Amino acid sequence: MNKKSKNFLKGIKDTSPLMIPVIPFGIIFGVLAIDIGLSPLTTIAMSVIIFGGASQIIFLQLFSAGASSLVILSSVGAVNSRHLLYGTVLSEHLSDLSLTWKIIVSYFLVDQAFAVSNDYFKNNKKDKYKYLHLLGGGLNCWTIWQVTTIIGIYLGSIIPEKLGLSFAIPLTFLALLVNDFRKLINVIIILISGSIATLGYQIIPFKAYVIVAATVSLFVAYVITKIVNKYYE
């Protein structure tokens, strides 16, 4: 097998365990959208055009509460602003790509694909086809997201809410972080970010608590590593 398809398939394989919680999440989205009165076509269009789970759910919440277009748009932007950091982290590895490829891989830059490709890129710096790992992972997420949206639209009501499947979402992100629990600085950052987000959830407007928590804790990481580096000089 050549390097190109190997990277692509590796991306699919690496994201696959992360897809289990995406299945109920996509179904929940489809059910909610129909529930608040969107048409099946509009619902599918949302999953294709926005392609961002958390922001789509927030869209529905605000939409059903009668929020204005501007509030919905800025909330979606705030929730998705975390991608700015993903892009920043990965840009180093994607900087030689053509504009077309940059546009394509950007569309597929979702949380799960970022998490696995970030590791893969670090370990395969010299491979000029490594971006295909991100494409494979992203396309895997995309396919599952579209299929489960459609399942939610047509069959959603048969899944009992009592199962609490939405709890699978934080578990996915937890699983992605588990190696960082071994490092003291990371644990500090994790606790700071989590506390700000939890306490700020009600207070910070436009659902911007994710990016606020991330920015503050990244600044703390900057300060701590600076002190640690100085100490070891």
Next chain:
Amino acid sequence: MSNFALIIYCGLITFLTRFSMIAILKREMFNDRIREVLSFVPSAIFPAIIFPAIFLDSYGSIQLENNPKILATIIAVCIGLFSKNILATILSGLATYWFLIFF
């Protein structure tokens, strides 16, 4: 604004959050110090998604008592540290949660 126009605007802003940094930043702009700080990005973002989902109830209030998600998360973290396996982490958390709410 029609629903469809709003969705397109939301899609556009989402795409821009993904594309802008990849389009603007060049490899030469990076150094080891920047890389070091950026290596904390997952630790800075993911907890902001995890913690509210565990500690807040559906109304957005902090819920520490009678919250099976907390114990399920602790078990998942232990299994994750021990097994280093993503799937085992997710499934052990879900299994604990179901055990706590159904028995």
